[in-house]
Amino acid sequence: MIRRLTAVAIAGVLGLPGAGAPATAASGPPVFTDGQGLTVVSQPAWVDGDERTFVFTVRTAQVPAYSVMEGQVSGEHTIMVTLPEGYDQAAATRYPVQYHLHGHPDRPNTVANQRMFEETTVGVPLITVAPNGSGRGWYTNWLYPPASLGPQNWETFHLDQVIPFVDANLRTIARRDGRAISGHSMGGFGAFHYAEHRPELFGYVGAFSGGLDLLSQEQRAAVLASTQLPGSGTPTVPVESIFGPPIWPFDGGWNRESPAQHVASLRGMGVAMYTGNGGDLTVNPVQAIIENRAWATTVVTRDHLLAAGIPHTFVDYGNGSGWAEGCTGKHAELPCLLADMDHFVNLLMATLTHP
Numbered sequence: 001m002i003r004r005l006t007a008v009a010i011a012g013v014l015g016l017p018g019a020g021a022p023a024t025a026a027s028g029p030p031v032f033t034d035g036q037g038l039t040v041v042s043q044p045a046w047v048d049g050d051e052r053t054f055v056f057t058v059r060t061a062q063v064p065a066y067s068v069m070e071g072q073v074s075g076e077h078t079i080m081v082t083l084p085e086g087y088d089q090a091a092a093t094r095y096p097v098q099y100h101l102h103g104h105p106d107r108p109n110t111v112a113n114q115r116m117f118e119e120t121t122v123g124v125p126l127i128t129v130a131p132n133g134s135g136r137g138w139y140t141n142w143l144y145p146p147a148s149l150g151p152q153n154w155e156t157f158h159l160d161q162v163i164p165f166v167d168a169n170l171r172t173i174a175r176r177d178g179r180a181i182s183g184h185s186m187g188g189f190g191a192f193h194y195a196e197h198r199p200e201l202f203g204y205v206g207a208f209s210g211g212l213d214l215l216s217q218e219q220r221a222a223v224l225a226s227t228q229l230p231g232s233g234t235p236t237v238p239v240e241s242i243f244g245p246p247i248w249p250f251d252g253g254w255n256r257e258s259p260a261q262h263v264a265s266l267r268g269m270g271v272a273m274y275t276g277n278g279g280d281l282t283v284n285p286v287q288a289i290i291e292n293r294a295w296a297t298t299v300v301t302r303d304h305l306l307a308a309g310i311p312h313t314f315v316d317y318g319n320g321s322g323w324a325e326g327c328t329g330k331h332a333e334l335p336c337l338l339a340d341m342d343h344f345v346n347l348l349m350a351t352l353t354h355p
Contacts, residue, residue, distance in 0.1 A: 031043055032169045033168070037060055037161045039060075040056065040057070041059055050118075052082055052118055053082045053118060055079065055080045056079055056081075057078050059075055060077065062153040063152055065150055066149060067149070067232070067236070069134075072233075077131065082114070084124060090355075096127070097129055099131070099182070100117070101184075101188075101191055102130060102183070102184070103184045106185075106187075113130055115338065116334075127170060129166055133190065135226070136227060136229075136237070138190070139194065140193060141155045141156055143253050144238070146237050155194065155197065177203045177352060178354070179202050180203060181195055182208065183206075183208070184332070184337055186226075187208075188207030188208055188210015188212065189210050191207055192301070193257060196265045196266060203269060203352055204269060204271075204348055204351055204352065206273070207298070208340040209298075210259075210273070210297070211293075212258075212298055213260040213297035214257060215260070218293050220246045223246075224239045227239050260300045263308055264310075267308070270351050271305065271311070272347055276319065276328075279291075279328045279330060280328070287331040288331070291329060315340070315343065323336060324339035
């Protein structure tokens with residue numbers, strides 16, 4: 001499970017084609033063309049000399065502005081892509097794609113995310129794409145976005161624009177058996193939410209410590225808190241902006257969009273969930289409690305999958321001691337996430353169509 005990750009640490013760390021033939025600059029990353037409702041603001045640029053991961057920026061009318069964290073420009077959406085080794089030497093080869101959704105409050109182009117994508121795909125013919133979800137986007141089309149921001153159609157942006165845009169500009173296997181979606185924390189919610197809404201798009205879904213049960217009052221409190229925390233982006237937004245009022249009988253949006261209770265559409269898809277229990281709750285208690293509550297929402301989701309007779313993988317690694325070195329079962333711990341991703345990539349490559 002951790003074999004490829006260990007090797008990297010020691011070292012120091014086909015079916016229907018895609019819609020377009022990407023241009024490639026000499027000794028540079030691919031060059032992208034506007035389309036699918038996206039305008040390219042900045043072309044792909046390598047993040048380092050290894051030339052596997054690049055970032056680019058787009059604009060979209062689906063999310064024309066958003067609450068920004070430090071260093072972000074409202075309305076400009078950074079997307080990070082990790083290519084398989086040798087991508088530029090294999091001009092006729094097409095690859096499966098994993099879309100990975102970041103957590104809250106996070107962004108796609110972090111060093112931690114780059115490590116997650118690169119270290120777990122050494123020698124693996126897989127493209128990974130991480131789109132911007134903002135600090136509090138929650139991977140859904142908001143019910144009541146504030147007028148100051150305009151539409152907050154994150155789901156439409158990602159599923160109807162980013163995915164076909166990637167297929168048009170990279171050499172992908174542009175169909176369900178060549179596409180997966182995963183995410184951690186808020187992104188785990190997003191991954192299940194997207195897979196349930198659009199099962200025709202994905203062959204596999206994975207959640208790493210995802211908040212999957214919006215019927216949980218604790219999970220609702222976490223979402224509501226994210227609307228009010230300046231660290232999740234400014235300006236803050238009204239509490240009902242995303243899913244509507246959280247109180248019965250006005251909480252239909254919360255009930256409707258909760259992944260845990262709507263697993264039926266995942267039938268026939270690969271499903272995997274990973275979570276710790278927080279470990280010692282007296283050590284780093286905030287992250288311990290957050291993980292423990294994510295664990296609870298994952299257990300609820302597992303129970304619904306079992307009741308529906310849907311095969312799935314559920315890795316409950318408890319305090320993390322048997323999962324990965326340095327993992328103590330806390331929320332958003334990089335050693336835990338690296339182990340989650342390493343295991344998940346193995347599942348993908350045993351299932352998705354690939355070279």
